[in-house]
Ligand SMILES: NC(=O)C1=CN([C@@H]2O[C@H](COP(=O)(O)OP(=O)(O)OC[C@H]3O[C@@H](n4cnc5c(N)ncnc54)[C@H](OP(=O)(O)O)[C@@H]3O)[C@@H](O)[C@H]2O)C=CC1
């Protein structure tokens with residue numbers, strides 16, 4: 163059995179070498195459940211990033227020259243290693259991010275699935291033979307790797323958000339320079355250990371830890387970087403778009419959400435409550451596709467609120483490594499402050515706390531899973547992404563009103579609704595302004611379907627047969643005979 167300790171790295175990974183920051187500076191990585199310092203990581207900046215970009219450009223040429231099957235064989239080995247180390251990777255992820263071990267191991271499988279999926283999709287980047295417009299010419303279109311990719315990822319899914327970018331990029335023949343979130347760099351470094359063991363050549367997957375603005379500034383301004391793939395807040399997504407404009411980079415942006423969850427009078431209430439808990443409290447409410455607002459039709463409102471409050475109060479709060487824990491700590495004090503602000507604003511404007519509403523007795527960043535009723539659209543909790551374990555419920559009367567309320571946001575990532583009338587299912591699915599919709603389910607994320615948002619929730623799609631397109635360029639070749 164290999165030693166899981168090899169997965170815990172204190173250095174960044176550039177051009178196949180484990181290195182410190184040029185000036186030796188580091189930053190601490192802490193366990194949100196205990197505040198304990200787990201490790202340090204190098205505090206790098208523009209100079210180290212530039213070297214990673216140079217290494218990526220050099221490594222990409224022979225990599226793109228391989229066949230898709232040759233690339234796939236290495237990616238498949240990486241997938242196998244991730245799955246064989248699922249428990250160790252899950253424990254490391256729980257320690258640095260806080261989610262329950264069950265969810266963390268689930269994330270590792272989800273992360274690995276993108277490597278497995280795109281190892282195969284890389285073999286299907288078909289071109290076209292185009293019926294000519296001129297008998298003396300023959301026309302084709304071919305797909306080629308876009309070039310060096312800059313990837314920047316968030317703390318809430320420290321493994322899956324990385325492989326959802328690195329998988330298609332490598333399968334397409336690109337090389338990647340990744341800046342992981344500073345709160346959760348250890349999972350990224352562990353993935354690099356396994357990529358190295360899988361035989362991924364040096365320079366193809368570089369992990370640069372440290373100053374977001376310095377590293378991001380280099381990735382977005384360096385002309386060798388042809389593509390930026392970002393998952394995180396809409397605010398930072400805007401910044402990266404602005405910074406990338408100068409060198410006209412391709413952009414993939416998975417940004418913030420404000421997911422509505424509609425419960426109609428013809429819904430299966432048992433199923434709706436189960437779906438509500440799954441969608442709201444996954445990762446303690448810290449996912450971009452978590453429900454942010456519940457809208458419940460009048461005739462079923464009181465029953466739904468009572469059942470949701472009962473199920474929410476039963477959720478087990480604790481450190482992620484403890485057996486049976488469902489709600490871990492929030493990532494930091496800033497996250498707790500935002501949750502408290504949303505609850506205080508709502509109750510000041512008339513909302514009622516049905517369960518929870520306070521910091522948990524465990525202290526630190528633990529927070530009671532909460533249900534609010536009597537919520538109205540003027541409250542902050544309906545306008546901003548809470549990113550925490552709070553379920554606000556708004557009552558509605560008609561289908562038209564529900565859709566108007568659901569769509570009254572600049573975001574458009576995910577949305578959910580429970581109904582059984584087929585006409586209503588089609589009408590609401592077509593009218594909801596989101597990139598993804600769960601109908602009678604609260605969990606929609608998978609590598610086989612296109613993940614992404616509209617409006618200010620982002621650009622492009624990740625996963626599915628579409629996800630590799632963003633790492634390819636389509637070249638038209640016109641051949642005179
Ligand atoms: N649509 C989606 O799939 C997802 C969207 N999100 C959204 O992101 C937010 C929560 O995640 P969070 O990590 O706090 O988001 P942030 O946008 O703050 O951070 C995301 C990443 O961007 C980096 N970053 C921050 N500032 C800059 C900068 N100026 N230049 C370059 N990189 C920068 C961060 O680095 P550092 O850690 O060093 O600050 C981190 O790696 C929520 O709004 C959530 O909805 C999150 C996950 C998925």
Ligand SMILES: O=C(O)[C@H](O)CS(=O)(=O)O
Pocket residue numbers: 316318319322323393416448449450451607613
């Ligand atoms: O970072 C996130 O919130 C993820 O995109 C959500 S999911 O893909 O894991 O559902």
